[in-house]
Amino acid sequence: MRIRRDTLLVFIALVVAPTVAAYAQWAAFGLPSVAAETSAPPDVDMPTGFPAWLRIHHYVNLFFLIILIRSGLQILADHPRLYWNVHCTPGTEWLRATPIEVPTDRVWTSKNDSRHLSPWIGLPGYRHTVGMARHWHFLSVLFWVGNGLIFVILLFGTGQWRRLVPTSWRIVPEAWSIFVHYATLHMPPEPNGFYRYNALQQLAYFSTIFVLAPLAIATGPSMSPAFTNRFSWYPRLPGNRQIGRSLHFLVMVAFLGFLVVHVAMVSFTGLVRNMNHIVIGTDDGRRLGIYLGLLGIVVVAAFNGLANWAAWRRPRTIQHIARAIVTPIMKRLLNDAAPEAEFPRDQISPFFWPNGKLPTSDEWTTLNADDFKDYRLKISGLIENPVELSLDEIRAMGVKSQVTLHHCIQGWSGVAAWRGTPMSKLIDLVRPTSDARMAVFHSFGEGLEGGLYYDSHAIENLRHPQSILAYEMNDEPLSALHGAPLRLRVENQLGFKMVKWIRAIEFVESHKDFGEGEGGYNEDHEYFGEQANI
Ligand SMILES: Nc1nc2c(c(=O)[nH]1)N[C@H]1C(S)=C(S)[C@@H](COP(=O)(O)O)O[C@H]1N2
Ligand SMILES: [Mo]
Numbered sequence: 001m002r003i004r005r006d007t008l009l010v011f012i013a014l015v016v017a018p019t020v021a022a023y024a025q026w027a028a029f030g031l032p033s034v035a036a037e038t039s040a041p042p043d044v045d046m047p048t049g050f051p052a053w054l055r056i057h058h059y060v061n062l063f064f065l066i067i068l069i070r071s072g073l074q075i076l077a078d079h080p081r082l083y084w085n086v087h088c089t090p091g092t093e094w095l096r097a098t099p100i101e102v103p104t105d106r107v108w109t110s111k112n113d114s115r116h117l118s119p120w121i122g123l124p125g126y127r128h129t130v131g132m133a134r135h136w137h138f139l140s141v142l143f144w145v146g147n148g149l150i151f152v153i154l155l156f157g158t159g160q161w162r163r164l165v166p167t168s169w170r171i172v173p174e175a176w177s178i179f180v181h182y183a184t185l186h187m188p189p190e191p192n193g194f195y196r197y198n199a200l201q202q203l204a205y206f207s208t209i210f211v212l213a214p215l216a217i218a219t220g221p222s223m224s225p226a227f228t229n230r231f232s233w234y235p236r237l238p239g240n241r242q243i244g245r246s247l248h249f250l251v252m253v254a255f256l257g258f259l260v261v262h263v264a265m266v267s268f269t270g271l272v273r274n275m276n277h278i279v280i281g282t283d284d285g286r287r288l289g290i291y292l293g294l295l296g297i298v299v300v301a302a303f304n305g306l307a308n309w310a311a312w313r314r315p316r317t318i319q320h321i322a323r324a325i326v327t328p329i330m331k332r333l334l335n336d337a338a339p340e341a342e343f344p345r346d347q348i349s350p351f352f353w354p355n356g357k358l359p360t361s362d363e364w365t366t367l368n369a370d371d372f373k374d375y376r377l378k379i380s381g382l383i384e385n386p387v388e389l390s391l392d393e394i395r396a397m398g399v400k401s402q403v404t405l406h407h408c409i410q411g412w413s414g415v416a417a418w419r420g421t422p423m424s425k426l427i428d429l430v431r432p433t434s435d436a437r438m439a440v441f442h443s444f445g446e447g448l449e450g451g452l453y454y455d456s457h458a459i460e461n462l463r464h465p466q467s468i469l470a471y472e473m474n475d476e477p478l479s480a481l482h483g484a485p486l487r488l489r490v491e492n493q494l495g496f497k498m499v500k501w502i503r504a505i506e507f508v509e510s511h512k513d514f515g516e517g518e519g520g521y522n523e524d525h526e527y528f529g530e531q532a533n534i
Contacts, residue, residue, distance in 0.1 A: 002095070004093070023184055025180055026180055031186060032181075034178055034198075035174075046162055050281050055278055055281055059296055061147055063303070064147065065255065067136055067137075067140040067304070068252075070122060071122075071133040072137060072249075074122035074133035077115045077117040078115075078130040079410040080115045082094055082242070082246045085242060086242050086405065086413055087413075088351070088414060089349070089350055090351065098113065107358075109353070109355050110354070110408060110412055111410070113353075114130075119308055123308060124312055125308065130526075131527040132311040133311075134409075135318050136318070138534070139325060148213055164205055166202060175203045178198050178201075204262075215247065216252070219251065221534070224334065224407075225491065226334035226533035226534070227334055227534075228405065229341040230340060272290055275290045279293045280292060319527045319529070331533075334492070334533040341491075342402060342403050344403070347415050355410075357445050358481065364445075364501065372484065375390065377505065378505070379507075380505075380506050380507075381436070381440075382433045383436065384431040385429065386430070394421050394469065394486070397422075399420075400419070400421070400465065402468070402489070407494055408494065409494045417475060418468060420489065421471075422468055423488075423490075424463045436507040437458065437509050438456045438507070438511065439456060439462060440454055440507075440514050441455055441499035441504075443501045447522070454499065454514065455520030456511060456519050462490065467490045468488075469487075470486065482500065488500075493533065496528060
């Protein structure tokens with residue numbers, strides 16, 4: 001793993017600087033005083049103990065957070081590089097979780113670049129399992145966010161917020177005094193957490209709930225093609241899409257850091273009593289809280305084992321559960337917004353990661369050798385006017401140019417200028433019948449596991465102004481690598497939906513009508529979700 005030196009120094013400074021300051025203060029002035037605490041409730045307004053809803057929330061939160069972190073790491077392993085720039089040029093990463101430097105003497109696709117992750121860490125583990133990892137990520141985030149919303153409502157509805165939300169700036173110097181104790185390995189007098197937290201503890205909990213969690217939620221959509229290509233101001237809030245992605249990762253690191261310190265402090269400050277507080281809601285020295293807490297952790301571990309098993313042994317089932325739950329929500333929230341973001345030409349990426357296997361068939365090779373003079377795009381299926389079109393005929397149908405941001409499911413992005421024919425013109429020409437719902441794009445190229453590549457789009461998505469059949473990239477005819485003679489651009493979808501080396505288009509009624517019935521080659525073979533707005 002490589003981390004850029006300047007970035008590493010910033011991270012080290014963030015940890016080291018306060019620690020050094022704490023030691024300096026201790027050496028120069030001694031330990032600051034921290035108000036001695038009584039274990040009685042300080043005043044009648046303060047909540048006492050932890051009600052059942054809060055204890056359940058705390059457990060449910062842990063449950064889904066673990067799934068989110070494990071599936072998130074698996075998604076990262078599929079493109080194990082983090083950047084501050086949107087172009088993802090190899091060599092510009094600030095974090096590289098792979099030993100590989102991208103070779104320059106041969107084609108190195110982003111799928112070649114994905115890494116193996118142990119199934120003990122990743123969900124589901126191993127290599128290029130991003131489809132399954134995303135299903136677990138999106139399914140669990142619904143529960144995690146839902147659980148969080150219920151928590152916030154009940155927190156403010158019941159007065160429990162009083163122990164959590166700071167109401168005076170005095171908490172900052174108090175928290176610092178406590179930090180000076182911990183950092184120099186001293187224990188300050190601790191309040192009984194059943195009644196109140198110490199200042200640093202309160203600030204840590206408060207910022208985890210009201211800063212980290214919202215940041216995790218807010219940086220998610222900054223990676224969505226549908227969202228960012230509709231609302232281009234959104235990824236500019238953090239800076240760009242890759243800064244959003246990097247922050248999403250750093251928030252996860254902060255959650256992990258919190259988890260480690262939180263568990264350590266709970267253990268050092270009276271494990272038995274603390275466990276009773278949060279597990280059974282009593283303030284005494286019985287061992288029941290510990291035992292039930294351990295059982296809870298065993299259940300989390302067992303569920304994670306089950307999740308791995310299901311991802312490997314019942315991937316279709318998981319895919320279909322996600323189709324039933326995630327897809328309608330994604331569709332409702334994101335799919336109908338027409339993408340419109342454009343980038344200035346000086347932001348065109350100097351490097352654009354390639355993906356997929358170049359066609360090897362005689363048919364494509366022969367056509368390619370002759371600049372596709374004899375190429376004919378066959379459009380068939382549920383249409384009134386089946387046609388076979390030459391490239392000149394396609395070019396004559398209308399031109400649309402756009403400089404847009406490409407989002408690969410694996411995590412990289414890139415800006416390119418595309419020129420092509422609006423898909424709406426082709427649809428108008430062939431006149432789909434009233435049964436037709438989607439168009440399947442068949443490629444000359446093979447998929448990863450053999451057999452020709454294909455994918456489909458709902459007709460309404462193809463009618464967006466930014467849905468084009470592109471024949472130029474960055475003012476050059478489409479290169480062989482990037483999809484000659486024709487490739488799709490559908491800017492509210494992820495890259496895998498944008499078929500390259502298009503051979504034919506077929507209009508059908510449903511995703512069940514072709515391939516293995518999931519909507520495309522990667523949906524069939526890698527269990528990707530068909531609706532690819534995030
Ligand atoms: N025929 C075909 N088209 C394909 C693929 C493929 O494997 N085969 N990969 C897709 C994926 S995953 C991405 S990210 C984009 C990449 O386009 P590029 O190689 O021009 O960057 O192409 C898409 N189109
Ligand atoms: Mo991709």
